[in-house]
Amino acid sequence: MAAGILTGAATALLMAVPVVAAPAYGGTPGGGDLAVGKESRFAPVSKFDPSEAVTYDTKKVPAKARIVVAQWKNDHGMTIRLKVKGLQPHRTYGSHVHTKPCGQKPDDSGPHYQNRKDPRQPSTDPKYANPENEVWLDFTTDVDGDASMSSKHAWWFRQGEARSVVIHDHKTHTGHGHAGMAGDRLGCLTVPFKHAAK
Known part of the structure; x- marks a missing residue:
């Protein structure tokens, strides 16, 4: 009988405690500390109700789809x-x-962030437009339209020069003359990236 009472009390207590979900950018890729974490839902462009995540093509990047970007210090x-x-x-x-x-x-x-800037813009030279000198996060979605991707670098952004993550229409090209190109810009998330490993 006592056990039944304790079980009921424990159940009531658990039901009263709010469940706090872990941040969607949780986890530590390769070790390190979280410097920036940004999570938002895409919304169509609006002058009256601006969103940090905007979709320019609601078919390919549906409104209410979610995006999370994190910057980790390694x-x-x-x-x-x-x-x-x-x-x-x-x-x-x-x-x-x-x-x-x-x-x-x-x-x-604006253009892609480059650790070493191509003097000719827009940059299509694979010497500069490559996944080591830029941050490429190409991904393929699963059956639910979900995906994740990480990009690791031995450098940090310059102050104020990395401000967003853009989703493009197709995989990024690598050949000379069209390196870095990935088609139309479908969606965008503004991210306050850190510029130094603090």
């Missing part, structure tokens, strides 16, 4: 992690860190 640099939920299933997207915040127009986010 022993010799940083890791950028991207997670998405609710995009088109079984589809490959390109994705990169860009230099400006998201805006009302797809091109408002």
Whole structure:
């Protein structure tokens, strides 16, 4: 009888305690400390109700789909992690860190961030437009439209020069003359990336 009373009391206590979900950017890719974590739902561009995550193509990046970006401090640099939920299933997207915040127009986010800047812009030279000198986060979604990808680097962003993550229409090209190209900009998340390993 007493055991039954204790079980009921324990159940009531557990029901009263709020469940706090772990951040979607949780986990420690390769060790290190979280420097920035940003999570949002995509929304169509709106002057009256601006969102930190915008979709420019609601078919390929549906409104209410989720995006999470995290920047981790590692022993010799940083890791950028991207997670998405609710995009088109079984589809490959390109994705990169860009230099400006998201805006009302797809091109408002500026070019890709480059550790060593290509003197010729837009950059299509694989010497500069490559996954070691830029942050490439291409991914392929599963049956639910979910995916995750990480990119590790032995350098950090310059102050104020890395401001967003953009999702593109297709996988990033690597050949000369079109290196770094990944088609239309479908969606964008403004991210306050850190510029030093503090």
